[in-house]
Amino acid sequence: MISLLQQFDQQSPAESGKELHRFAAKLYPICRSITGNGIRRTLKLIGEKISLQVSEVPSGTEVFDWIVPKEWNVNDAYIKDSAGRRVVDFHHSNLHLLNYSTPIHTTMPLSELREHLFTLPAHPDWIPYRTSYYKPSWGFCLSHNQMLALSEKEYEVCIDASLEDGHLTYGECYLPGKSSDEVLISTHACHPSLANDNLSGLTVATFLARLLSGRELRYSYRFLFIPGTIGAVTWLARNREAAGRVRHGLVLTCVGDASGFHYKKSRREDAEIDRAAAHVLRHCGEPAEVLNFSPYGYDERQYCSPGFNLPVGCLMRSVWGTFPEYHTSADNLDLVHPGQLARSLQLCASIVDVLENNRTYLNQNPYCEPQLGRRNLYRSTGGQSIDGEINARLWVLNLSDGQNSLLDIAERSGLPFATIHNATELLLESKLLAEMASGA
Amino acid sequence: MISLLQQFDQQSPAESGKELHRFAAKLYPICRSITGNGIRRTLKLIGEKISLQVSEVPSGTEVFDWIVPKEWNVNDAYIKDSAGRRVVDFHHSNLHLLNYSTPIHTTMPLSELREHLFTLPAHPDWIPYRTSYYKPSWGFCLSHNQMLALSEKEYEVCIDASLEDGHLTYGECYLPGKSSDEVLISTHACHPSLANDNLSGLTVATFLARLLSGRELRYSYRFLFIPGTIGAVTWLARNREAAGRVRHGLVLTCVGDASGFHYKKSRREDAEIDRAAAHVLRHCGEPAEVLNFSPYGYDERQYCSPGFNLPVGCLMRSVWGTFPEYHTSADNLDLVHPGQLARSLQLCASIVDVLENNRTYLNQNPYCEPQLGRRNLYRSTGGQSIDGEINARLWVLNLSDGQNSLLDIAERSGLPFATIHNATELLLESKLLAEMASGA
């Protein structure tokens, strides 16, 4: 069977990149939050690409130490001057509204209003992104220059929003494989008009799911499109059995910008996903760095909480919080390039290929080398060096003693997993290897 | 309870430094050796600062492979020229006398005398420090220039000393804690007028004991003020049971000079004291280096002999033998600064804080993060990064699975132990943590 990477490469990666970017652009204008119609609309668009099951969890549901909050929806929000002009307008950018603001409609002096305004003096043209999910509050985010231009004594402030009992919404795409053991791919879907964080993650996850759909799979795959933190907490609380089946997992975020790749290891730090991702990054031909686990970040925080301790890492290009556009209006569609999205998808495909094919084999002729020459698996004229493919065959034969998986062999040999896997297929055809009897 | 470091810092560190230096200055003139009245007088002065139990062990006592030697005391010692002038005079510097010299009173030609003279040609103004504890011998140490000035044919040589059956003397300060498990702090008290080696160690140990006195302690603390080698051998031979209770230990020496810190690991190399000291050094803000164990050095040689293999390391500023003033008259009170003594004491306090507080806790909400926000343990506006204190809380919660002590968490997070410990206290108050049932 061709590998997932080969399947991806058979399409035009350039065309894929454009398609990924078009999809991100379609999702961009929607005002998402951890609940409400924004995330519902987002899941509907994702559901047009892949088979998605959407869940609605009522406000007030207890999920571990948390409670599903009220549902938040916005019709309109603005600050008007005395001439009735909207000096700050939600319809211009949904970042203008402090996410989860409580409704208000009043006039107030600028001095009082200021306490509800958030700006970024260091980037005076950018609008910051701020939230207040769990502490009832209201506010506006605006560019620092916009704030400096506010000169009137009083302003009309309107937040036409509802914060009422409703639901928390998330989507799942489940692709069954031969084994019920699962690979979890999780992305947060609660950020409003922010492109790298995390439309890039939503998009790459969607297209990875589409790429996997219809393939014969070793593992079952579960893609989660969930609100950050509370979504992961909710899913885990409602799916403890499925969580127990997770063998490998990835959180995808910030995978569209121009940075090299970063992989943050799971809490276990030596899980197979950690080694697979580190291996793929080492051979990816781009700058790449593996980071140690830390308990702050995205939803790996929940998957890697000590009670679960799931083998879930986090794949990024730029690391959240470290790039200037992070959580501002400058994290827009220009920050996210088609080619970078396509390369991220390609890298995910390579990681999946490792997980799908990382098995352990037994050399059937373990005493001395088998004579590869008469099987046309060696060069015929002696005296010169062998090439990488023959080298890979020797590595696979030498280490296939039942103790080493193909990833072990790839790591020890320094050869890419795909080269080791190709060698394995040839050796299997020649009956020089046999698969170890074992689970998935 | 405030930490030992906080307790120290509440005093004026500058004033502490002066007090430490004054005490060293008071001990400086005494002619100490491995037995005799010099060490007795020294222990008496220490006993004025802390509660000290003094032991006297008779000459001839067998202690493992050794025998307690005869007691040595000196009244006078000199070399006189023909005019009766003392050209070398013990009362000028007690280093002039080869320590443990046998008595003699005679005249002899310079040619014969020379075989009993020790100088340092590379430092012609310094007097070396030499000893001959176990091979009966006599001699004088003098500056090389002094020796070059000797021009007469014959000299009167007098060593008015006694080497007779008597006792070996050492002092112990025992501070009982909740557990009978012990922390051992050991310093050699046998060097005559040498300041860094080891009045600095004597002084810091004395004031550390005073700082700990009256506190509620987790461990029991035992401070040993003993003659080098034979004192440690004697104490171990007479206290095998107490030795078996030692959980952590430090030898203190050369802690007053201007060098950065050095910690020499115990023979185990991964004992808790080794990790605690390395951690504190890493965060101490001064140059600091951790050295591997070696069987040569100070009394850690005995504590770390294979039959005992106690977890005892050695804290120094300059490493013995590596600074030019080592074992010479230039290791005087000018080499030892008040501020450096105070910082050494402060560092010891930080190490003790780690030992006293390094416990293992259990996260009471191990499934997903607990909602810190509603406990006022989180920031309230989302979108910005968290600070170091919140970060410490997340680390403590994430790793408190019963497998990780606070020191483990401090090491893995890269945060100072004190920050981790503070976070732990807050989380305990919020009932988010509970202590693991366990011994000391």
Added chain:
Amino acid sequence: MISLLQQFDQQSPAESGKELHRFAAKLYPICRSITGNGIRRTLKLIGEKISLQVSEVPSGTEVFDWIVPKEWNVNDAYIKDSAGRRVVDFHHSNLHLLNYSTPIHTTMPLSELREHLFTLPAHPDWIPYRTSYYKPSWGFCLSHNQMLALSEKEYEVCIDASLEDGHLTYGECYLPGKSSDEVLISTHACHPSLANDNLSGLTVATFLARLLSGRELRYSYRFLFIPGTIGAVTWLARNREAAGRVRHGLVLTCVGDASGFHYKKSRREDAEIDRAAAHVLRHCGEPAEVLNFSPYGYDERQYCSPGFNLPVGCLMRSVWGTFPEYHTSADNLDLVHPGQLARSLQLCASIVDVLENNRTYLNQNPYCEPQLGRRNLYRSTGGQSIDGEINARLWVLNLSDGQNSLLDIAERSGLPFATIHNATELLLESKLLAEMASGA
């Protein structure tokens, strides 16, 4: 008993080097291959130096996945121009003939002949070395300039060789020791006129065997002089029991050139031979590098196949394949220097010394240090630093708790094995140590 290194050093190393080089020069002209009279003649000359048992294995014998090939012998081989001049002549250099060429005698156009010619355009004056053991073929190797000079239309081609049922020949030198556990030293003896690869290995192995002959040995030693690959496969197939007794092993190759040393670790990577060789290289005073195992190389490929997984590494100066003269006529007697051969032999002797003397001892006074002074094992005047020999005694005493071998102690102390071993002998004499009861 003096060490093997001391025994070697008692001879004149310069004289040894000349003797080694003379022996290599004597073997140089012989046309060796994996079977035939060349290797027989070679073994006869080796047998004049050491006690050698020669085995003959019939063609057609099955050895694991391989079959012993037909025996190859050459009388003559040439390419003649129309004037009857030999433009390529086997008697000039046995490298001219593709090793294991099938017989032929015909004339053919240059265009057809070219397909059977091998040259090195990058080194136009050198003749390459090529083989075709297992695919019936014929050919000539010549310098690129020689080939460019071929201008006639037709050439007479003659390979007067036989490829017939016969035998594969190899030699063994077995030196029995106190234990039947074996040290294996293996060199390939199948290369024709190539000096570094592997007359250097043959020569050093021969003289190492001679150096060991007549000594009282801890281990039994087996030296193998065998054709590459098929020889190792054949020996292993016929000697599975002896293979099971191999505790340590070395493949020797390319040990005569001017490069620093390289040791390629066994597949186990932490076998005692790996640690012993790495230790000796670290202290050898020449550039030296330890390489990880890889399954390509010389006969360690077979010894380290997963069914055997013997602790056999490979000692080289230049690594095969990495020096320009490798497998060309430029790998001649000028590339191999007497001094380098002697130093390689000396290094082998040091490695053998580690293997022979790496035992574990028990400190008989494990509580505190024993008093070395009264045993004349310490300096008598205190105050100065100790020397390396006393330091070695302290290390041996401190670590001889039954858990550390002398090699462990040498590694942890950073001292050369010989220094540790000398200290051990002294301490044994003083009854401060006793050997652990254990096998070889």
